[in-house]
Amino acid sequence: MGRTTGSHSDITRPKIRAAALRLFARHGFAAVSMRALATEVGVQAGALYNYTPDKQTLLFTLLQDHMNDLLEACTSDAAPTALERLRHFVDFHIRFHADRPDEVFISYMELRNLTTENFATVETLRRQYEDRLEAILRDGAAAGDFAIADTKIATLAVIAMLTGVNTWFRAGGRLSLDEVITQYWDMVRKSVMAG
Amino acid sequence: MGRTTGSHSDITRPKIRAAALRLFARHGFAAVSMRALATEVGVQAGALYNYTPDKQTLLFTLLQDHMNDLLEACTSDAAPTALERLRHFVDFHIRFHADRPDEVFISYMELRNLTTENFATVETLRRQYEDRLEAILRDGAAAGDFAIADTKIATLAVIAMLTGVNTWFRAGGRLSLDEVITQYWDMVRKSVMAG
DNA sequence: GTCTATAAAAAGATAGAC
DNA sequence: GTCTATCTTTTTATAGAC
Numbered sequence: 001m002g003r004t005t006g007s008h009s010d011i012t013r014p015k016i017r018a019a020a021l022r023l024f025a026r027h028g029f030a031a032v033s034m035r036a037l038a039t040e041v042g043v044q045a046g047a048l049y050n051y052t053p054d055k056q057t058l059l060f061t062l063l064q065d066h067m068n069d070l071l072e073a074c075t076s077d078a079a080p081t082a083l084e085r086l087r088h089f090v091d092f093h094i095r096f097h098a099d100r101p102d103e104v105f106i107s108y109m110e111l112r113n114l115t116t117e118n119f120a121t122v123e124t125l126r127r128q129y130e131d132r133l134e135a136i137l138r139d140g141a142a143a144g145d146f147a148i149a150d151t152k153i154a155t156l157a158v159i160a161m162l163t164g165v166n167t168w169f170r171a172g173g174r175l176s177l178d179e180v181i182t183q184y185w186d187m188v189r190k191s192v193m194a195g
Numbered sequence: 196m197g198r199t200t201g202s203h204s205d206i207t208r209p210k211i212r213a214a215a216l217r218l219f220a221r222h223g224f225a226a227v228s229m230r231a232l233a234t235e236v237g238v239q240a241g242a243l244y245n246y247t248p249d250k251q252t253l254l255f256t257l258l259q260d261h262m263n264d265l266l267e268a269c270t271s272d273a274a275p276t277a278l279e280r281l282r283h284f285v286d287f288h289i290r291f292h293a294d295r296p297d298e299v300f301i302s303y304m305e306l307r308n309l310t311t312e313n314f315a316t317v318e319t320l321r322r323q324y325e326d327r328l329e330a331i332l333r334d335g336a337a338a339g340d341f342a343i344a345d346t347k348i349a350t351l352a353v354i355a356m357l358t359g360v361n362t363w364f365r366a367g368g369r370l371s372l373d374e375v376i377t378q379y380w381d382m383v384r385k386s387v388m389a390g
Numbered sequence: 391g392t393c394t395a396t397a398a399a400a401a402g403a404t405a406g407a408c
Numbered sequence: 409g410t411c412t413a414t415c416t417t418t419t420t421a422t423a424g425a426c
Contacts, residue, residue: 008391028307030225033419047392049421109304112223149378150370156363157356157382164355175345183344187352191386203409228401242410244403 015041016051025102029059029110060118066103067125082140090185093162104166130155147194158188210236211246220297224254224305255313261298262320277335285380288357299361325350342389
């Protein structure tokens, strides 16, 4: 008793999502026309408007969903020490982002193409994610395990370093992701540790 | 004696450069029309083509000039130890990039909008800059001062961390640039130092 | 849900007057 | 060197048939 034969919604919708991520990451949001997107999906341009009211909403949905996925996946580690929780965060951040290079790229590159209201929504979610790391660093500093001059700066510095992996890492390259994580964890750990 | 009265070349050219940097950084290369650029400059669209053969060449020139400025300003420090040269690099990198937020933003965001050939040219220059830091880290590791698993990864990790300052730092904010540099230097130093 | 066709606006780039 | 005017193409989005 399923859906009618003519309903391609649950096939076309994920295809649009995948194609948009790929093309926006490769060429940039403004450089990708709805025609080019439709061609990549395998439909005509007009059909896209069954799934999004306009191009802007399509971009916004991609970024919002990505941030929600990130926040949902970033479970608070139950480890007792801040050092262990930091290790967990580093491992999680690198793996999660390495799995979604297009989402991550778009999330950093195309914020400026969001409307003011949509930007504010995405920015709030991003801030929530940063707060997870900041809480770990604050706990470690309070316990005397970490030596950090300014917690907020340290948060941004660590996230920038970790997210930078995405600019060069490719699976099957010289180093495995495990090796990469090992070295980044070593650098992050040392950078915040007390003497 | 002087130039002819009708020649506005040395006035308009830098205005185009400044306007293009500002608009490309704010809205993205593909999202800025030649008409919008002309309006920002204060001329008509057709006049722009006295200064660039096309839009692509305009973008390429901005990025190429920026990388050449960077390489020229990044003088090799004569300090005897790798640690001192690293400190010099951190200070230089943060200051140089903080002074040119638009150039830096565009250099990371709009690489994908360059033609294959133009991209290769800019990429070669970027690689040369990375090599400056990598040489410092290699020297320090060879001397036993640094403990780094992979020099190339450490290079990219440090540059990503330092360039990340540009995503949030604003002059006149909570912290001075000197304070920011002090903390980043502390984190970078610790992250590469041997036990 | 997808198609064809089209409306209406905007794009990159050029020609020729001044 | 800049202007106005224009050519040609492409854009986002909609209407109506199937």
